[in-house]
Amino acid sequence: MSTATQALPESVTDTATLIAELARELPADCLITDTGRLRAYECDGLMLMREMPLVVALPATEAQVIAVLRTCHRLGVPVVPRGAGTGLSGGATPHAQGVVLSTARLNRIVSVDRLAQQAVVQPGVRNLAVSEAAAPHGLYYAPDPSSQIACSIGGNVAENSGGVHCLKYGLTVHNVLRVRLVSMAGEVMEIGSEAPDSPGYDLLALTIGSEGLLGVVTEVTVKLVPKPRVARCVLAAFDDIRRAGQAVADVIAAGIIPAGLEMMDQATTAAVEQFVHAGYPLDATAILLCESDGTAEEVEDEIARVRALLDAAGATEIRVSSDEAERLRFWAGRKAAFPAAGRISPDYYCMDGTIPRKRLAEMLEAMNAMSARYGLRCLNVFHAGDGNLHPLILFDSNVPDELHRAEAFGVEILELSVALGGTITGEHGVGLEKINQMCTQFAPDELDMFHRVKAAFDPAGLMNPGKAVPTLHRCAEMGRMHVHHGELPHPELPRF
Amino acid sequence: MMTTSFHAVLREQVLDAAARGGTLRPHGSGSKDFLAQALAGTPLDMRGVQGVIAYEPSELYITAHAGTRIADIEALLASHQQMLAFEPPHFGASATLGGVLASGLSGPRRVAAGSLRDFVLGVSLMDGQGRVLRFGGQVMKNVAGFDVSRLIAGSFGTLGLVLDVTLKVLPVPQAEQTRVLELDETEALVRLREWGAQPLPLSASAWHDGRLCVRLSGAQVAIDAAARLIGGEAADGCAATGYWQSLREHLQGFFAGDAPLWRVALPPVAPRLPIDGDVLLEWHGMQRWLRSDADADALRHVVSALGGHATLFRGGRALDRELGVFEPLAPEVMAVHRRLKQAFDPSGVFSPGRLYAEL
Numbered sequence: 001m002s003t004a005t006q007a008l009p010e011s012v013t014d015t016a017t018l019i020a021e022l023a024r025e026l027p028a029d030c031l032i033t034d035t036g037r038l039r040a041y042e043c044d045g046l047m048l049m050r051e052m053p054l055v056v057a058l059p060a061t062e063a064q065v066i067a068v069l070r071t072c073h074r075l076g077v078p079v080v081p082r083g084a085g086t087g088l089s090g091g092a093t094p095h096a097q098g099v100v101l102s103t104a105r106l107n108r109i110v111s112v113d114r115l116a117q118q119a120v121v122q123p124g125v126r127n128l129a130v131s132e133a134a135a136p137h138g139l140y141y142a143p144d145p146s147s148q149i150a151c152s153i154g155g156n157v158a159e160n161s162g163g164v165h166c167l168k169y170g171l172t173v174h175n176v177l178r179v180r181l182v183s184m185a186g187e188v189m190e191i192g193s194e195a196p197d198s199p200g201y202d203l204l205a206l207t208i209g210s211e212g213l214l215g216v217v218t219e220v221t222v223k224l225v226p227k228p229r230v231a232r233c234v235l236a237a238f239d240d241i242r243r244a245g246q247a248v249a250d251v252i253a254a255g256i257i258p259a260g261l262e263m264m265d266q267a268t269t270a271a272v273e274q275f276v277h278a279g280y281p282l283d284a285t286a287i288l289l290c291e292s293d294g295t296a297e298e299v300e301d302e303i304a305r306v307r308a309l310l311d312a313a314g315a316t317e318i319r320v321s322s323d324e325a326e327r328l329r330f331w332a333g334r335k336a337a338f339p340a341a342g343r344i345s346p347d348y349y350c351m352d353g354t355i356p357r358k359r360l361a362e363m364l365e366a367m368n369a370m371s372a373r374y375g376l377r378c379l380n381v382f383h384a385g386d387g388n389l390h391p392l393i394l395f396d397s398n399v400p401d402e403l404h405r406a407e408a409f410g411v412e413i414l415e416l417s418v419a420l421g422g423t424i425t426g427e428h429g430v431g432l433e434k435i436n437q438m439c440t441q442f443a444p445d446e447l448d449m450f451h452r453v454k455a456a457f458d459p460a461g462l463m464n465p466g467k468a469v470p471t472l473h474r475c476a477e478m479g480r481m482h483v484h485h486g487e488l489p490h491p492e493l494p495r496f
Numbered sequence: 497m498m499t500t501s502f503h504a505v506l507r508e509q510v511l512d513a514a515a516r517g518g519t520l521r522p523h524g525s526g527s528k529d530f531l532a533q534a535l536a537g538t539p540l541d542m543r544g545v546q547g548v549i550a551y552e553p554s555e556l557y558i559t560a561h562a563g564t565r566i567a568d569i570e571a572l573l574a575s576h577q578q579m580l581a582f583e584p585p586h587f588g589a590s591a592t593l594g595g596v597l598a599s600g601l602s603g604p605r606r607v608a609a610g611s612l613r614d615f616v617l618g619v620s621l622m623d624g625q626g627r628v629l630r631f632g633g634q635v636m637k638n639v640a641g642f643d644v645s646r647l648i649a650g651s652f653g654t655l656g657l658v659l660d661v662t663l664k665v666l667p668v669p670q671a672e673q674t675r676v677l678e679l680d681e682t683e684a685l686v687r688l689r690e691w692g693a694q695p696l697p698l699s700a701s702a703w704h705d706g707r708l709c710v711r712l713s714g715a716q717v718a719i720d721a722a723a724r725l726i727g728g729e730a731a732d733g734c735a736a737t738g739y740w741q742s743l744r745e746h747l748q749g750f751f752a753g754d755a756p757l758w759r760v761a762l763p764p765v766a767p768r769l770p771i772d773g774d775v776l777l778e779w780h781g782m783q784r785w786l787r788s789d790a791d792a793d794a795l796r797h798v799v800s801a802l803g804g805h806a807t808l809f810r811g812g813r814a815l816d817r818e819l820g821v822f823e824p825l826a827p828e829v830m831a832v833h834r835r836l837k838q839a840f841d842p843s844g845v846f847s848p849g850r851l852y853a854e855l
Contacts, residue, residue, distance in 0.1 A: 115689040116764040139693065160639045167636070173643065174614050187828045194763035195804040196782050197600065197650070199823040200851070201833055202613055205646030209639045226695040249554040255577055255667030295695060297717035354635045356555055386636040426637035434640075441640055445627040452839035453642050456832055469641065 013075040015054050018099070021075060022057060025067035030105070032056040041100050044085045044092040045147075046433055048349075048403075053080065053094035060105040062182070062218040069216065070186035072099055078462045079184065081212040083123065083155025086147040088350060089431030091158065091211045091467055101216060103154045109133050110219065117224045118177065118194060123154025123217045127161075130222060139224035142169035145427070146335060154217050160209030162427040164260045164334070165291075167385035169225065171427070173208040178221040181207055181214070184463045194221055206453065211429050212464040214457040228293035231259065233327045234306050236315040237284035241265070244286035245360040247313035248384045251290065252357075254309055256302060260291035261385030262334050265364065268379040268392075272333035272340040280333055281317050288315075288384065289330055337381045337392065345377070345394035349406045353417030354388045354426035366416055367391060374409045376402065388426035389417070415440050430468045438468075439475030447472060499561070502544040506657055507626040509540060514624060514843035521847050522653045524563060524595040527588025530810060531599055532652050532821060533850050542594050542657065549660060550634070553578055557617055557634045559662040562594030569593060573665055581609035581666040585744050594658045600650020603744035604700035604711070607692075607779040609666065613649040618662035621648060621655070624841030634662050647836075653847040654855050655840040669699070669713035674736035677708045677728035681768050681775070684708045688780040689765060696722045702743055703777040704750055711740060743778070750776050750785065756812035758786040758795065762804035769802075771795055785809075792816040796823065820852065830854060 019033055032038055033055055042050045054077075059065045072079050078098035085092055094100050107124035114137035119130055127148040131140040144163035145151055151161070157179060160172045169175070178192035192204035207214055238244035244263060251258065264272070264287045269280045280287060288310070292302040303320055310318055321327035333340075341348040355363050364380060371378045379392040391413055395406040414424040414437045424430070424437040438447065450469040455461065470478075497505075513520050521537035529535060543563035550559040553576045560569055566586055573579050583603030584596040597619070602611040618632030632638060632645035645662075648655060679687065684703040691698055691710075699713035710726060712719045723730065731739065742748050751757065760769065762782055769775065773788025788795070792808065799806045805823035808816055825833065830852070837844075837855045849855070 113765070114693055117693055118764065137693070160643070162637055170610070170614065171637065173646070174610055183828070189829050189832070190826065191829070193761075193803070193805065195761040195766075196606070196779065197602075197611060197761055199805050199807070200825050200829065201651055201655075201836060202600075202647050202649060203829070203832065205613060205643045205649075209643055226693060228695050252556060253554040255670070257666065294697075294714075295718050295721060297721055298697075298715045301715040301717055354637045356552075356635060358552070358555060383637070388637045421633070422635050423633055423638040423640050425640050426635070427639055429639055430641070438640060443629075446629050446631065446641070449623065449629055449644065449839065450641050453644065453836065456835035456839050459835070 013077055018075060018077055019055055021071050022055060022068065022099070025071055026057060026059065026064055030058045030060060030064065032058070041082065041085070041094060041102070044082070044090060045088045046090040046093065046431065049090045049093045049432055051094045051096050053096075053098055053100040056100045056102060058102050058105050062180070062188070065101070065106070065182050065216055065218055066186045066188065068099065068101055069182055069184055073185050073460060073462060076460070076462065078465050080464050081154075081158070081216050083152035083158065084126065084150050086151040087155060087159060087429060087431065088352070089425070089429040089433040091429050091431035091464070093432050095465065103152065103216070106154075106218060112137065112224070114139065116194070117226075118221055119224055120219060120221050121153055122219055123152060123157070125153050127151050127153060127156055134224045135227070137224075138227050140227050141222050142175050142225050143172050146338070153220050153222065157208055157217050157220060158210065158212045159427065159429045162383070162386075162388070164262060164383065167261060168257050168259045173205060175223045176204070176208060176220060177223055179204065179207055179217045180219040181217055183215045184458045184460055188218075189215070192221070209429070211431060211468040213454050213468055215463065228259070230296045230299045231291060231293040231327060232299050232303055233321045233330045234290045234292070234303060234310065235319045235330050236288045236290070236310040237281040237317040238286045238288065238314065239284065239316050240314070241286050241364050242361040243314045244288055245357065247288060247310050247315065248357060250309050250313050251306060252385075254305065256305060258290045258306070258385060259293040260289065261383070262289045263287065263382040263384040264334060264337070265380040267377065268337055268340075268381055269333065271344050271379055272336050275340040275343055276332040276336045278329045278333045284316065289334060334381065337379065341379055341392040341394060346396040346398065347394070347403075349393040349395065349410055351389065351391045351393065351410050351413050352425050352428040353414050353422055354386070355417050355420045355422035357384065357387045359420040359422075360384070360387075363389065363416065363420060367413060370409055370412055374405045376405055376409055378409070383426070386426070387422065411437065432467060435468070435470045435474075436478050438470050439478055444472050444475065447475065497544050499545050503622070503628060503659065505544065506540070506622055510622060510624065510626045510657070510845060513538070513845045514626075517843070518845070519848050520845050521850075522594070522657050524592030525588055525590035527586065527591040528595050528599045533817070533853070535850070536848050537846070540657070543592065548572060555634070556636070556665055557662055558665055559618070559634060559660055560593050561660050562592060562597070562658045564593045566591050566593050566596050574668070577668045578665045579668050580615065580663060582606055582612045582615055583744055584612060585746065587745065593661055597649055597658055597661050598651065598653050604702065604740050604778060607701065607782065608699045608713070613646045615664045616645045616649050616661070617664050619645040619648050620659040622657040622659060624656065624843055624845050628659065632662065636664060652850045654837060654851050656846060671716045671719055672699070672711060672713045672736075673719050673723060674731040674739065675710045675712065675723055675726050675728040676731050677710070677726070678706055679703070679708045680706060681777070684777065685768065685781045691726065692764070692780050696725070698722070700740060701778065701780050704775070709739060711736070750774065750787070753787070754811055755787040756789060756808060757810040758788060759807045759809040760784040760786055760799055760804060762799070762802055766802045766804060769798065771798060792819070822852065825852070
């Protein structure tokens with residue numbers, strides 16, 4: 001995917017000087033400089049994009065983070081922060097003249113406080129480890145991205161990660177109360193607070209989802225929520241995608257906010273069934289999974305209402321999980337969608353647009369047409385509750401042109417998401433992957449403001465440069481002009 | 497007035513002020529003029545266009561012009577059994593959406609549902625160069641670009657003119673009940689923390705003068721079960737609604753009179769404040785209203801040692817207000833604030849000094 005490489009600032013320092021300077025600040029085992037071990041950092045979860053960094057730094061303390069950043073700041077060397085490397089948009093793709101700063105060794109759970117319903121953790125702590133540490137107190141950390149066994153809290157903060165429960169429990173931005181952020185210049189800032197509504201501008205909201213462009217997080221206070229006593233899941237089959245979409249709208253219009261509300265299309269159901277044997281109805285055009293949680297009384301009440309609504313919406317089959325094993329079996333296929341795609345196809349490309357829910361049928365029909373046009377199969381899994389689509393485009397990189405077609409297919413999906421009133425990324429971030437589509441979603445003045453916001457935190461422009469926000473020059477070169485109310489921005493300028 | 501012509505008028509004012517070194521103070525009904533620092537700048541009425549732009553109950557969002565009365569928005573939502581779950585205080589019958597966003601305040605339900613900024617999905621604003629910028633949108637999951645919409649919440653008009661706002665809305669709970677218990681302050685704090693750590697449908701709490709009120713919201717069966725666990729007496733339905741409404745709007749006796757009113761925000765397990773004065777607890781003790789003549793520095797010292805922050809919300813000595821009603825920021829955090837202000841408002845046109853003297 002060479003097309004997505006940004007024009008990057010030239011580093012002014014030679015590698016030997018950089019390594020010598022960093023070696024003065026860090027113990028030897030906290031620096032990786034040999035090609036063999038650097039190889040492990042050449043990409044994140046977006047394996048289509050690779051770049052070798054000059055050095056990987058693995059600071060084990062905040063003081064070491066500060067030392068690495070000050071050194072790089074002084075030498076004018078770009079820094080790419082990296083969590084667990086599970087990101088799907090290339091946010092942690094190395095800079096060829098830069099340092100990768102991994103937070104993997106900042107992996108301590110500092111405290112878990114049951115009565116405060118808060119935990120203080122370092123950024124390298126895995127998402128699931130927070131919930132495991134809170135479990136003895138009857139609490140858990142709500143955002144649960146599907147990579148939660150591996151992804152880190154620091155990465156979740158960078159990406160504003162969601163998960164299947166965010167309609168009811170929110171995204172990372174709703175569940176993180178405070179971070180310590182070290183700026184590129186090496187200054188430590190306390191952002192947010194363990195008390196509500198900290199004074200001044202909401203820098204916490206800016207930091208969360210900033211894709212490592214504003215600073216490096218060294219400590220995070222997360223909110224913990226009481227674990228619901230009971231969770232049950234309704235599985236409903238539909239023979240028509242529009243009816244399934246309408247059923248989702250009916251549930252929400254009836255005043256129900258389910259703990260999870262997911263949809264899979266027939267191709268996905270078929271692919272996952274041979275993998276997990278969940279007993280899904282294979283003749284259904286779409287399957288809805290609707291989860292209810294709370295006290296036993298609440299869940300019983302809500303399930304009865306959901307069941308009646310799905311029935312009225314024309315579900316051809318409705319099953320309600322009778323025990324925890326069955327509930328997990330219902331979810332097994334949804335959670336196995338990615339590995340199932342990997343099983344039936346040599347390669348797959350996961351997209352991440354969000355659209356208003358009511359445009360779902362329109363979107364799916366358009367994607368079917370694109371699938372035929374590009375000659376590539378596509379599996380659709382969908383966070384139906386919040387409109388976040390994850391089409392999995394299947395391709396074989398050994399077949400000439402298939403990668404290129406998969407990318408073009410993906411771009412068309414993202415651009416349609418914007419046209420339908422949605423966004424190019426619901427939870428995976430822009431990174432390098434979707435940087436061109438930012439030119440479609442935002443006008444030049446808005447992109448200019450993003451650059452200004454970044455400069456307010458990082459005037460030197462060395463923190464994860466070239467990611468998330470395209471230069472205006474790039475947008476013009478790409479020929480992707482944001483068209484607002486039918487008017488081209490700066491009509492006075494000659495084009496092409 | 498048409499939206500486009502109103503925006504053209506605004507743009508002219510912004511560019512004119514920027515060109516001649518003038519300042520502007522965007523305002524709605526003026527219901528929250530008493531908040532924050534002294535008012536400065538030529539008043540600029542943001543109510544030139546009003547009304548709901550889009551509302552789709554099954555999509556759970558509403559978009560309206562900033563000049564729209566918040567009461568009108570809440571009435572429309574109520575007619576579809578939906579609500580603004582952060583229960584914004586109006587502080588006046590004509591309060592506008594723009595003012596609600598600018599002040600960043602949330603009401604009793606915040607403890608369960610989240611704060612105003614948690615419900616902000618998108619904002620359009622005019623920056624200090626007169627440019628109309630749109631951030632966020634109408635969908636719940638959207639991570640393209642920095643989250644500028646939430647940054648605008650609570651910025652008191654210092655970053656730009658807010659033109660329209662999209663908020664997430666939620667269904668009204670199926671049922672609600674308020675329980676009343678007689679308890680002292682320390683015991684109330686202990687019980688609230690203990691209940692908060694359990695999966696109970698608590699949606700608000702308030703303690704004052706030996707009386708704790710707890711609101712339960714959700715399915716009737718869940719409320720009944722929680723009521724048995726919590727104990728106390730059930731308050732009469734209408735009286736209870738009036739109670740939470742009057743608390744949200746600061747219309748209760750506690751809020752009357754001239755004694756300085758402090759808003760103290762504290763981490764969840766903070767103890768009783770060792771400060772003389774009358775106190776009213778909300779949000780399970782995380783928001784404490786304090787009527788006290790205590791010295792501002794001494795009070796802030798105590799509160800910050802507990803991990804919290806204090807705002808001089810209403811009244812107080814002129815000198816204290818001049819020194820700043822909000823908790824002072826750390827120098828490196830203030831430096832970022834100054835650069836952000838510069839990014840949005842390079843000529844320093846909007847609401848100078850309303851949030852901090854430096855901005």
